[in-house]
Amino acid sequence: MGRPERMPAMSAATAHARRPVVVVTGALAPYTHVLYERLAERLDRPLHVLSCTPRETARQWVVEAPLLFRHAVLPGLRWHRDAVRNLYVNPAVVPRLAALDPAVIVLNDFSPTMLMAAGYARLRRIPYLIRTDGVPETDPGQRSVPHRWLRRAIVSGARGGIGPSAGSARLLALYGITPERFATSPLFPAWSPAGPPPPDSERPYDVLFCGILNEEVKGARFFTEVVLGCAARGRRLSVRVAGDGPLRAEMEARFAEAGIAARFDGYLTQAALPAVYASARLFLFPSRGDVWGIVVHEALQSGTPVLASPHSGIARDLVAAQGCGAVRDLDTQAWIDATLTLLDDASRRAALREAASRALAAYTPEAAVQGYLDGLRPVLAAGT
Structure with missing residues (x-):
């Protein structure tokens, strides 16, 4: 009886093509779920996502x-410090990466878990990219030595960076990612309006607030x-507040005392959001x-003009930059x-809607996926 036939040896290029892309992130969000589904559809290999927590507390x-x-x-270990700051320490990321044997890793932002993943990648000579929403104006690394050290340690070994805006590119450049190694992957809402936005005559509320009801981040x-100040000038606005948080009882009491009609929805599902955004002027x-500040994007796509502070990436890089x-x-x-002026100027609100419609054409799931592919392609090609 002859020897059994041997399978031909797998080429290095074929073996590399079967190794997955692995994303390490804090937690899945509705919009990242959409992003990863569409990215997986475009990749020529499996996509694995490892989360540090099932869901952020806030x-x-x-x-x-x-x-x-x-x-x-x-x-x-998970430490949810406040509405936007979370600390993750997940040593299990190392054996999980070892089991998956990725061709490339994408690290989402900065935490001890991301540092462990970066250290493992460097030890095993696995290329990795760093992705962040951050901008220099809100980067704790500009004020804190431990945060700055963490960012430098992670970014120093990265092949490139991914982010949603020019601000993110500026931030990563501070830590060594040159512009030619940065790929733009814009943020976008997880949902789109079912139809054209309703006219103002069908919007029962003057103003809308959507977010966590705290002061230190959201300015509740x-x-x-502002609403009470409008009332002091003789204009009692109709108000809608979507979201919850520590200031809810205080806000409800103060509006009731001033005789201001205010609806508090609490937390809402994604399915409820289109109607909420389309209900205010x-x-x-x-x-x-x-x-x-994805809520600004959700308002703009609903035809709702926005008055924003300059303290967010979307206010600087979209609202102000595009005049929407x-x-x-x-x-x-x-x-x-500004609130009273905008409420009294229908033509101005119409102009802002038109500007927003033009600007939002660049903020789509397709553009976001293309940004990831632009960042991944040269790294994957170098490994074949």
Whole structure:
């Protein structure tokens, strides 16, 4: 009996092509779920997503089970410091990466878990990219030595960077990612309006606030002061507040005392959001430090003009840069003036809607996926 036939040896290029892309992130969000599904559809290899936590404490969204990518939550330590700051320590990321043997890793932002993953990648000579929403204005690395060290340690070994804006490119450039190694992958809402935005005559509320009801990040108390200031000038606005948080009881009491009609929805599902954004004539976003601010994008795509503070990535890089909303420093009187002026100027609101419609054409899932592919392609090609 002859020897059994041997299978031909797999070429190095073929073996590399079968190794997956692995994304390490804090937690899945509705928009990243859409992004990863579409990215998995475009990749020529499996896509695995490893999350540090099932869900951030301040987030109430529900994310569907993935269809095209594979998702796992890493065990470990999770410290949710406040509405936007979370610290993750997940040593399990190392054996998980070892089991997956990725061709390339994408690290989402900065944490001890990302440092462990970067260290493993460098030890095993696996290329990795660093992705961040951050901008220099909100980067703790500009003020804190430990944060700065963490960022330098992670970025120093990265082959390139991915981010949603010019601000993200500026931030990564501070830590060594040159512009030619940066790929833009814009943020986008997880949902799109079912039809054209309704006219103002079908919008029962003057102003809308959407987000966590705190002051240190979202400016909910500042929003309250603006509404009360409008009332002091003889204009009691109809108000809608979507979201929840520590200031809800205070806001409800102050509006009731002033005789202001205010609807508080609490946390809402993604399915409920289109109707909420389309119910107001003006969206107020008095952020004190949002890295981006996807709620502004959701308002704009709903045909709702925006008045925003300059303290978010979207206010600087979209609203102000594209002239599709009003941006004012966090001065109460200036916001009262701007709110009343915009509510009284229908032609101005119409012009802002048109500008937003043009600007948002560049912020799509397709553009976001293309940014990832632009970042991944040279790294994957170098490994074949």
